Amino acid sequence: MRHDYLISAKQLSRGDIEAVLDRAAEIADDPGAVAHAHDNDLLGLLFFEPSTRTKMSFDTAMKRLGGDTVDMGSVESSSVKKGESLADTVRVIEGYTDAIVLRHPSEGAAKLASEFVDVPVINAGDGAGQHPTQTLLDLYTIRENAGFDDLTIGIMGDLKYGRTVHSLAHALTNFDASQHFISPESLRLPRSVRYDLHEAGAQVREHTDIENVLEALDVLYVTRIQRERFPDENEYRQIAGEYRIDAELLEQAKDDLTVMHPLPRVDEIAPEIDETEYATYFEQAHNGVPVRMALLDSIL
Amino acid sequence: MTDTELRVSKIENGTVIDHIAGGQALNVLAILGIDGSSGEEVSVGMNVPSDRLGRKDIVKVEGRELSQNEVDVLSLIAPAATINIVREFDVVEKHRVSRPESVLGVLSCPNANCITTENEPVESRFDVLDEGVRCAYCDTIIRESLAAHISVA
Numbered sequence: 001m002r003h004d005y006l007i008s009a010k011q012l013s014r015g016d017i018e019a020v021l022d023r024a025a026e027i028a029d030d031p032g033a034v035a036h037a038h039d040n041d042l043l044g045l046l047f048f049e050p051s052t053r054t055k056m057s058f059d060t061a062m063k064r065l066g067g068d069t070v071d072m073g074s075v076e077s078s079s080v081k082k083g084e085s086l087a088d089t090v091r092v093i094e095g096y097t098d099a100i101v102l103r104h105p106s107e108g109a110a111k112l113a114s115e116f117v118d119v120p121v122i123n124a125g126d127g128a129g130q131h132p133t134q135t136l137l138d139l140y141t142i143r144e145n146a147g148f149d150d151l152t153i154g155i156m157g158d159l160k161y162g163r164t165v166h167s168l169a170h171a172l173t174n175f176d177a178s179q180h181f182i183s184p185e186s187l188r189l190p191r192s193v194r195y196d197l198h199e200a201g202a203q204v205r206e207h208t209d210i211e212n213v214l215e216a217l218d219v220l221y222v223t224r225i226q227r228e229r230f231p232d233e234n235e236y237r238q239i240a241g242e243y244r245i246d247a248e249l250l251e252q253a254k255d256d257l258t259v260m261h262p263l264p265r266v267d268e269i270a271p272e273i274d275e276t277e278y279a280t281y282f283e284q285a286h287n288g289v290p291v292r293m294a295l296l297d298s299i300l
Numbered sequence: 301m302t303d304t305e306l307r308v309s310k311i312e313n314g315t316v317i318d319h320i321a322g323g324q325a326l327n328v329l330a331i332l333g334i335d336g337s338s339g340e341e342v343s344v345g346m347n348v349p350s351d352r353l354g355r356k357d358i359v360k361v362e363g364r365e366l367s368q369n370e371v372d373v374l375s376l377i378a379p380a381a382t383i384n385i386v387r388e389f390d391v392v393e394k395h396r397v398s399r400p401e402s403v404l405g406v407l408s409c410p411n412a413n414c415i416t417t418e419n420e421p422v423e424s425r426f427d428v429l430d431e432g433v434r435c436a437y438c439d440t441i442i443r444e445s446l447a448a449h450i451s452v453a
Contacts, residue, residue, distance in 0.1 A: 085420050108415040108437025112422060127413050129438060192439040195429075 005121045006295065007110045009132040009167035010196060014174035021140050023294035024287075031290070034065055034297060041067035041300045044097035046089065047124070048075050048104045053263060054124050054134070057288035058101050058296075065293055067300075070097060087116045094119045098300055102126075120299045128161040128190075134262055135167040137291040138221070141284040145258040146218045148175040154213055156182040157223030157243055157268060159189045164262040165223055166193050173200035180217070182207045184239045187229065210243070211252065219258045220245070222268050246270035250278060260284050311343070314362040316384040316391075317374070322347045324377050325357035327447040331373055331406055332366065340364055353380065372400040376433065377447050402427045402436065408451035414438035424451060 027034055043062040047055050059069050072078050072093070080089060086109060093100055094117040102110050103124040110123030110130075125131045142148065153172065159165050159181055169189070172179055179197075181189055185208060189197075197204050207213050214220070222245055230236035244267060245259065261269055261281040273279050320328055325344045334340060341362035350356035371383050375397040385393035405423035409416050416424045416437050426433035432443035442449055 083419075086415065086418075087421050104415070105413070106415040106418060107411060107413055107439070108435070111437050112415045112420060115422070126415075127438075191441050192434065195434075195441060 005114045006132050006299075007114055007121065007123045008130045009135045009170040010130075012132065012135075012171055012174065017136065017139055017171060017174060020136055020291065020294050020298065021143055023297060024136075024140055024290040027293050027297070028287075028290040031064060031293075034293065036066040037297060038062070038300055039066040041065070041099075041296075042097045043067060043069045043296065044093045044100045045069050045071040046093060046100060046102045046104075047072065048080065048086075048102075048109075049125070051103055051124070053285050053288060054103065054131075055101075057285075058122075058124065058133075058292055060289050061292035061296055064289065065296060067098075067296075086113060090117050090121070093117075099296070122295070122299070125163055127163070128166075129163055130167045130170075131163040131262075132167045132171075133288075133292060133295060134164045135171045136295060137284065137287045138164070138168050138260065138262070139171060140287050140291050141260060141280060142219055142258070144283075144287075145280055146256075148177065151175065151177040151218055152180070152216050153177055153219040153221060154180045154182055154210070154217045155221045155223070156210060158187045158225045158229065159183040159223075160187040161226070161229060162223045165221075166190070168221065169193055169202075170196060170200075173197060173202045178203070178205070180205045180207060180213045182210050182213065182243070184208060184225075184243070187225065210245075210249070214249070214252050215254065217253065217257060219260060220253070222259065222261045222265075224261075224264065224266055224268055240267060244268050244270065245273060247272050247276070250276075253278070310389060311341075311360050311362045311386050312389055313387050314341075314360065314364055314385075315366045315371075316386060317359040317361075317366075317371070317378075318356070318382045318384060319350065319353060319380045320357040320359065320374075320378040321353065321380065322355035322357055324447065325359050327377050327450060328357070328359055328374055328381075330447075330450045331377070332361075332370065334361060368395070368398075369400070371397050373403045373406050375399045376403065376428070399428050403433065406451065407433065407442070407446070407449045409435045409438060409440055410442060410449055411435065411438050411440040414440065 062069050090113040099120040101122045101124045107127040107129035109126045114121040225240045227236050258280045259278040325346050343360040345358040347355045365385050374381050381397050384391045403426050425436040434441045
């Protein structure tokens with residue numbers, strides 16, 4: 001990985017990933033050791049879309065490293081509302097901060113931003129494109145709970161528009177992981193991701209029914225199927241119902257299955273799962289802080 | 301030159317693009333940004349008989365020698381095209397088009413949610429794959445109907 005920016009999980013080699021995860025583990029064990037590691041560093045938070053976990057965990061991570069953040073605030077209250085281009089916005093912000101974290105509704109936004117500034121740009125989600133820092137915390141969670149050796153993972157839900165899915169699938173090609181993709185026909189992986197997986201030598205195993213593969217899985221990564229992806233409410237409800245995880249379904253799974261979700265969740269994981277050994281999604285969200293601390297520590 | 305080429309007029313100085321797949325001549329001109337507005341003399345032959353292609357198109361541009369970089373992008377829609385540089389009615393250079401690594405500003409991304417479709421100061425950029433092209437910003441792959449995505453038309 002070029003540590004001056006992180007735009008796509010495609011940049012990440014196994015060595016890059018393991019370096020960040022190892023550092024994150026050290027930080028998680030002894031966060032006090034880095035409490036002043038970046039006392040004078042300032043991180044710019046540019047979120048053109050709503051965010052809770054990603055934005056707050058970057059904010060927390062920077063502050064726990066001794067640094068601080070400046071936040072553009074909502075689009076409604078910024079110059080973007082006046083029609084300012086992204087290229088202009090980031091060229092202004094680079095004069096204020098040591099690095100930029102960018103979330104934007106358009107695919108390719110982080111790549112474009114990185115071409116206009118000299119400070120590091122971290123992609124915190126670009127439309128239906130990539131979300132590489134989510135992938136780093138996902139991988140951290142997988143390593144902690146299931147390990148990467150002979151890993152069999154099922155990735156389920158909205159695989160077409162799910163940026164966390166795209167980044168995770170790319171990154172997993174670095175490991176000895178068997179990936180299964182479970183989705184309705186209309187939300188299969190996009191052509192570009194299938195192309196990359198094929199180029200990386202990974203097999204793309206696709207299923208429309210979770211029950212066909214559930215019992216083989218070590219990890220089940222569930223994503224939200226969004227209402228707006230369907231032309232009518234009935235079709236959405238029917239499909240969303242078919243891709244819902246509950247206790248009865250998980251009777252077919254391995255006892256040590258790790259169930260993950262990038263959150264926010266709506267109905268796709270029944271609340272009854274939350275208190276079971278399967279549920280790892282809140283731990284996963286918490287891992288965002290040490291992992292982003294490790295990433296910022298390596299970049300700044 | 302052959303009789304077929306003569307049928308669409310002989311040029312004194314300039315470029316003849318031959319062996320264009322039948323029906324693609326106007327797309328070739330669009331890719332090259334040639335629309336006649338800057339006064340070039342342009343002759344176009346469409347669907348003329350060809351031993352090699354059955355039917356082919358020919359484009360002749362008087363007074364302009366196209367560089368290899370300019371014509372390589374044509375390989376995307378006219379991979380069999382040959383480029384003849386003409387000076388004083390003689391062909392002085394003849395070469396084929398080769399696939400470039402990327403094409404800049406020629407195609408527009410079909411992904412309406414791609415950042416290059418917004419009001420940003422960037423040209424589109426596509427990496428050329430073995431089959432098709434891929435947006436360097438949003439990763440969208442175009443394999444079919446490349447000509448439909450020409451942005452300079």
